[in-house]
Amino acid sequence: MKKAKLIINVEQELFPDQIKILNEHYDMFERVNIPSKKLTKSEVADMVTSLNKSGDDIVIRSTLPILMSELQKQNVKFKVFHNESRKKKVLQSGKIIYPVARYGWELI
Numbered sequence: 045m046k047k048a049k050l051i052i053n054v055e056q057e058l059f060p061d062q063i064k065i066l067n068e069h070y071d072m073f074e075r076v077n078i079p080s081k082k083l084t085k086s087e088v089a090d091m092v093t094s095l096n097k098s099g100d101d102i103v104i105r106s107t108l109p110i111l112m113s114e115l116q117k118q119n120v121k122f123k124v125f126h127n128e129s130r131k132k133k134v135l136q137s138g139k140i141i142y143p144v145a146r147y148g149w150e151l152i
Contacts, residue, residue: 046069052077066151091111
């Protein structure tokens with residue numbers, strides 16, 4: 045059975061495209077919530093050690109550079125969700141933002 049640990053911020057949800065992709069690649073996946081508060085380097089290192097022991101694939105949904113760095117340091121392979129689609133949106137205040145697209149995701 046092919047399993048994955050999904051690393052995601054506790055405040056975020058998966059988009060339907062992302063759930064579909066996970067179900068196509070894995071028999072099951074377990075959500076590993078990253079707290080909203082800042083993690084210390086030590087906490088991240090401990091998390092990576094624990095994730096590596098599971099033997100499951102690691103999939104990252106939330107951008108966390110320190111986690112990716114620690115995974116590389118410990119020579120742990122991982123996949124990330126990627127989406128090149130960004131649409132410019134101008135708010136009433138005039139501020140320009142580029143919200144995350146709901147569709148067009150891929151696992152790389």
